[in-house]
Amino acid sequence: MNGTLAGWLQILALVGALALSHRPLGDHIARCLTTTRHLLPERLAYRAGGVGADTEQTWAAYLRGMLAFSLVSMVFLYVFQRVQNHLLLSLGMKPVPPDQAFNIAASFVTNTDWQSYSGEQTMGHLVQMAGLAVQNFVSAAVGIAVAAALIRGFTRERTDRVGNFWADLTRVVLRVLLPLSLVFAIALVAAGVIQNFHGVRTLTTIAGGHQGITGGPVASQEAIKELGTNGGGFYNANSAHPFENPTAFTNLLETYLLLVIPFCLPRTFGTMVGDRRQGYAVLAVMGLVWAASVAVVTANELHSVSSSAGHAAGGMMEGKEQRLGIWASALFAVSTTLTSCGAADSAHDSYTPGGGGLLIFNMMLGEIAPGGTGSGLYGILVLAVVAVFVAGLMVGRTPEYLGKKLGGREMKFASLYILTTPAVVLVGSGIAMALPGERAAMANPGPHGFSEVLYAFTSAANNNGSAFAGLQANTVWYNAGLGLAMIFGRFLPMVFVLALAGALARQRPVPVTAGTLPTHRPQFVGLLTGVVIAVVGLTYFPALALGPLAEGLH
Amino acid sequence: MLLHLPPLVRQHLSALRMLLVFTAVTGVAYPLAVTGIAVAAFGHQADGSLITVHGTPVASRLLGQNFALPKKNPDDPREPLRPDPRWFQPRPSAADADKGAGPYDPTYSGASNLGPDNPALVRAVDERRTAVAAFDGVAPRTVPVDALTAGGSGLDPDISPAYAYEQVARVARARGLSPRRVGELVTGHVRGRDLGFLGQERVDVVELNQDLTHLT
Numbered sequence: 128m129n130g131t132l133a134g135w136l137q138i139l140a141l142v143g144a145l146a147l148s149h150r151p152l153g154d155h156i157a158r159c160l161t162t163t164r165h166l167l168p169e170r171l172a173y174r175a176g177g178v179g180a181d182t183e184q185t186w187a188a189y190l191r192g193m194l195a196f197s198l199v200s201m202v203f204l205y206v207f208q209r210v211q212n213h214l215l216l217s218l219g220m221k222p223v224p225p226d227q228a229f230n231i232a233a234s235f236v237t238n239t240d241w242q243s244y245s246g247e248q249t250m251g252h253l254v255q256m257a258g259l260a261v262q263n264f265v266s267a268a269v270g271i272a273v274a275a276a277l278i279r280g281f282t283r284e285r286t287d288r289v290g291n292f293w294a295d296l297t298r299v300v301l302r303v304l305l306p307l308s309l310v311f312a313i314a315l316v317a318a319g320v321i322q323n324f325h326g327v328r329t330l331t332t333i334a335g336g337h338q339g340i341t342g343g344p345v346a347s348q349e350a351i352k353e354l355g356t357n358g359g360g361f362y363n364a365n366s367a368h369p370f371e372n373p374t375a376f377t378n379l380l381e382t383y384l385l386l387v388i389p390f391c392l393p394r395t396f397g398t399m400v401g402d403r404r405q406g407y408a409v410l411a412v413m414g415l416v417w418a419a420s421v422a423v424v425t426a427n428e429l430h431s432v433s434s435s436a437g438h439a440a441g442g443m444m445e446g447k448e449q450r451l452g453i454w455a456s457a458l459f460a461v462s463t464t465l466t467s468c469g470a471a472d473s474a475h476d477s478y479t480p481g482g483g484g485l486l487i488f489n490m491m492l493g494e495i496a497p498g499g500t501g502s503g504l505y506g507i508l509v510l511a512v513v514a515v516f517v518a519g520l521m522v523g524r525t526p527e528y529l530g531k532k533l534g535g536r537e538m539k540f541a542s543l544y545i546l547t548t549p550a551v552v553l554v555g556s557g558i559a560m561a562l563p564g565e566r567a568a569m570a571n572p573g574p575h576g577f578s579e580v581l582y583a584f585t586s587a588a589n590n591n592g593s594a595f596a597g598l599q600a601n602t603v604w605y606n607a608g609l610g611l612a613m614i615f616g617r618f619l620p621m622v623f624v625l626a627l628a629g630a631l632a633r634q635r636p637v638p639v640t641a642g643t644l645p646t647h648r649p650q651f652v653g654l655l656t657g658v659v660i661a662v663v664g665l666t667y668f669p670a671l672a673l674g675p676l677a678e679g680l681h
Numbered sequence: 682m683l684l685h686l687p688p689l690v691r692q693h694l695s696a697l698r699m700l701l702v703f704t705a706v707t708g709v710a711y712p713l714a715v716t717g718i719a720v721a722a723f724g725h726q727a728d729g730s731l732i733t734v735h736g737t738p739v740a741s742r743l744l745g746q747n748f749a750l751p752k753k754n755p756d757d758p759r760e761p762l763r764p765d766p767r768w769f770q771p772r773p774s775a776a777d778a779d780k781g782a783g784p785y786d787p788t789y790s791g792a793s794n795l796g797p798d799n800p801a802l803v804r805a806v807d808e809r810r811t812a813v814a815a816f817d818g819v820a821p822r823t824v825p826v827d828a829l830t831a832g833g834s835g836l837d838p839d840i841s842p843a844y845a846y847e848q849v850a851r852v853a854r855a856r857g858l859s860p861r862r863v864g865e866l867v868t869g870h871v872r873g874r875d876l877g878f879l880g881q882e883r884v885d886v887v888e889l890n891q892d893l894t895h896l897t
Contacts, residue, residue: 128878136878172706176699195696203700247788257708264707265700293699305707312715313722319743322719322727327788330738333890334748334768340729340741341787347715351707364790367833369743370729375880434797439806442826446792449772449827449839452881456833473833474792483797575796597794678798 134454137379138421141458144383145390152387153394153406159298160275160290161399169297176293183288186629189276190622192292193269197236197618200262204232207258208250217251218326230606235259237617238266238499240352240359240469240592241583241609243601247341247362252324259359260348264308267355267388268299270501273621274392277505278399280628281529284636289628303388304355311384312350318380319373320346345370353384356499358469358592366459366472367448378451378472382459385468389413389497392504400529404647409507411652412659416496417465420489425457427482433679434479443482446474457482464489467499469592476571476579476595483595484675487582490589491667492659493548499590505624507655511646512541512627514658518644518651528646530636540627547619548588549666551612555584556670558608565604570597578674583609588616732891740887745771745785745838748890758783764816766855769840769848769867769893771886772827773809776835785836792833806830817851839883842871858896866896 165173165180173180184192208223208231223231227243234241240263246255272295279289316322325342332338345361349371352359366372366381390413397406431437436445447456456473463470464486475486489496495506516533519526526533533541559565559580569576579595586593587609594600600609645651686694719727731738740746748768752760762784764770774784775793795802809829814821825843845867853860870889874880 128874130881133874133878140878172699172702175702177695178699191692192696195692196699199693199696199700203697245789245791247790256712257704260712261700261704261708265703296699300703300707305711309711309715313718316715316719316723316727319726319730321729322716323729324716325728328738330740332746333739333887333894334746334765335751336747336749336783338740338744338746338785339788340731340738340744342729344712344716346719346727347712362790362834364792364834364836367792368790369741369834369836369838370787373730373743375875379879436795436797436799436802436806439803439810440826440829442830443797444826444832445795445797445802445806445830446833447830448832448834448837449841449883450837450880455880471833474794476794476796477792477802479797570794571796571799573798575798578796595794596792597796678796 130452130454134425137454138458141379141383141386145386148387149391149394153391154398156271156299156303156391157395157398159302160295160395166301168301172297172301173293178293180291180294180297182291184291185287186276186289186625186632189289189292190625193273193621194618196265196292196296197269200265201232201236204235204258204262205229207254208232211251211254214251214253216253216324220249220251223249226603226606227601230610233610233613234592235262235357235359236266237590237613238270238355238357238467238502239587239590239613239617240357241587241594241613242359242363242592243606243609245363246360252343255348255361256344260351263348263351263355263357263359264300264304265296267304267351267357267500268296270499271299271392272296272501273624274501274504277508277624277628278396280631281531282400283632284634286632287629289625289632304351307354308347308350311354311380312346314380315346315349315377318377320349320377321370322346341370349381350384352470353381353468354388356385356389356466356468358463360470366470367474372472375450375455378455378459381470381472382462385466385470386462386497388500389466389503392497392501396504396508402647405529408647408652408655409504409511412507412655413495413497413503415652415656416492416659417461420461420465420485421458424461424478424482424485425454427479427485428453428457431479433481437479443477443479446477448473460486461489463593464591465492465494465496465498467494467502467589467591469586471593474596475582475593476597480675480679483578484671484679486593487578487585487675488663488667488671490585490591491552491663493663494589494591495659502590509541509544509624509627510659510662511655512537513545513662514651514655515644515646516541517658518654524642527637527643530639531631531634532637536630537627540623540630544620544623544627545662547623548616551588551615552584553670555588555608555612556581559584562604565602568599568602568605570599574674574677578678581670581674584612587612590617732887740891742885742888743838744787744836744887745774746887747783747785748886766816766851768890769845769852769886772837772840773829773831774835774837775831787836790834790836792835793831817847819847823847838885838887840886842867842882842884845870845884845889852893862896863893866892
């Protein structure tokens with residue numbers, strides 16, 4: 128079979144698997160978020176945690192619960208890393224330095240999983256599994272919880288209640304993430320991913336040298352790393368590492384896992400608002416952007432477009448593994464940058480200017496196609512609100528979406544949401560470029576060096592976590608700066624989303640009339656796609672021109 | 682007692698208790714359950730897919746190794762490794778990038794992260810082309826791309842079939858074996874795409890070299 132046909136089949140297999148999962152998983156998540164019944168393990172968890180799971184909360188109470196949980200998580204994870212040398216399974220690792228421990232705590236609690244550290248050099252097994260991996264579960268569940276609150280804003284009327292944070296959080300972890308992770312972790316082990324508690328075992332190699340074989344509970348972490356769109360690798364090389372991703376089959380499985388929940392959530396949305404067509408419209412926008420991005424990045428990498436190193440070598444295999452090759456690597460890279468996952472099975476830093484530039488652009492879209500677990504859905508719903516508003520301005524009617532009027536208050540929250548991340552990205556990159564020491568952290572000369580810095584702040588503020596990893600980001604300044612970017616980029620938008628949910632839930636629905644803009648037709652899909660691209664394109668064009676565009680046009 | 686605390690403190694205490702519950706379930710019970718099932722059902726894979734000789738592990742078939750000549754001064758980390766002509770050679774490895782550890786060191790996994798137009802990468806590719814062509818006795822323009830570029834992990838155990846066949850004559854000569862038999866060994870190690878359409882064709886250098894030791 129030739130490479131092109133195999134490459135296409137691989138994409139089709141992925142799309143097919145996602146399509147088959149869409150209905151059952153989307154409906155299952157919808158049931159978890161709407162049921163009033165508590166399962167026994169959940170009741171035990173609520174009792175142990177001392178939280179009430181039956182009282183509906185206002186958006187502000189929901190927000191306070193979410194922020195309290197995240198703050199406590201961050202402090203816990205920070206302390207955990209600082210004292211790891213005193214704990215079991217530390218493998219002799221030293222305490223993580225304060226600035227880096229802050230960065231890592233912020234990174235995993237915000238579902239970013241940016242890694243300024245190398246797993247095999249920094250983390251003992253206990254911090255990996257009982258610190259980092261726990262956040263992989265709960266930060267993903269927090270994203271879905273906030274999305275659920277926003278959906279309830281649309282479905283409810285004349286109430287100030289948007290759900291119960293603790294119930295949403297617990298149900299998503301116990302009914303969705305945990306069972307799926309368990310099944311897929313075992314599947315990954317069967318295909319070769321390791322799962323043990325060994326430290327480094329030194330052996331005498333075939334040629335008579337020495338090699339230290341690393342161990343670790345990798346598969347259990349790998350499954351939730353992808354499923355929760357976290358992306359923090361057990362090892363420095365992330366999913367390029369053969370112990371994390373041993374075959375092209377596991378690579379496809381991991382790509383599927385990181386896409387499956389974000390691509391199923393539009394179904395959850397459609398089911399919960401009682402009009403599945405609304406979900407399909409959102410899904411169509413996500414799918415279009417994803418497919419276009421896969422096509423462009425793959426084509427760039429296959430044809431070594433405008434890369435002198437690619438021309439010298441006869442192909443873009445620098446930073447890509449032989450068992451995977453270009454098609455599988457590009458598919459993973461696009462999926463991971465569009466989902467806020469940030470795992471990587473190849474070195475994005477070594478991609479062509481066009482391919483690597485589009486990976487940055489993918490993140491700049493705000494992680495909405497399909498986006499992170501939950502964050503992708505609430506992100507695109509905010510953009511849908513903006514799109515409806517734009518359409519309303521064109522025809523001079525009060526805009527409404529799903530029966531809710533979009534007035535000044537709603538649009539204020541939507542606009543703040545849209546503005547937050549670019550502000551963090553551009554201000555952060557700007558400051559970094561103004562400081563000579565931070566500029567010196569760039570590993571590559573010329574515009575590509577700027578792309579590294581721009582990639583770093585885009586990745587942090589959009590909670591992606593992948594990197595143009597040449598950048599030497601383990602400095603006090605970058606650890607602090609990127610840590611803050613992740614926190615602002617995660618929690619400020621969540622505040623605005625929950626406030627928007629509260630504002631929507633209070634309203635009485637307006638009846639659909641002949642003048643109402645239909646939001647389930649191809650026309651709206653086109654409009655929303657246009658808004659997504661235009662908002663991002665106009666915001667980031669100057670920065671992109673200095674980095675990837677300058678690089679590609681050299 | 683809790684009731685006397687201010688609501689803000691009470692809320693954070695509840696949050697901490699919930700976090701501890703999740704830590705117990707997803708951070709301890711879950712990985713232990715996966716490990717238990719994995720070790721019972723797929724012990725070989727869970728342990729790292731090790732290749733053993735007389736009960737002693739010599740490699741993981743998933744992690745590439747160096748097949749280099751002994752160093753003149755084994756204690757000098759800066760002395761570059763020279764490929765041993767008696768072994769099939771893996772791809773270049775970036776696992777040693779500016780850290781002083783050797784290539785194919787699993788405790789320093791990683792890529793070169795050199796940009797697509799970085800002159801240092803262009804130079805490295807050109808140098809590798811010259812060196813590999815001279816080492817294998819082939820025309821420089823025929824050297825396959827995987828021999829000229831470092832992978833994403835620095836631990837890539839695989840090379841392309843083209844690069845494996847390129848090395849047959851040199852390995853056979855260095856070992857005094859017939860090129861035909863060495864070529865047949867390579868053919869036996871060529872693995873197609875997973876399920877026929879996933880990834881790329883490849884030869885696992887570690888397995889190939891291990892089986893090479895049985896060829897006399």
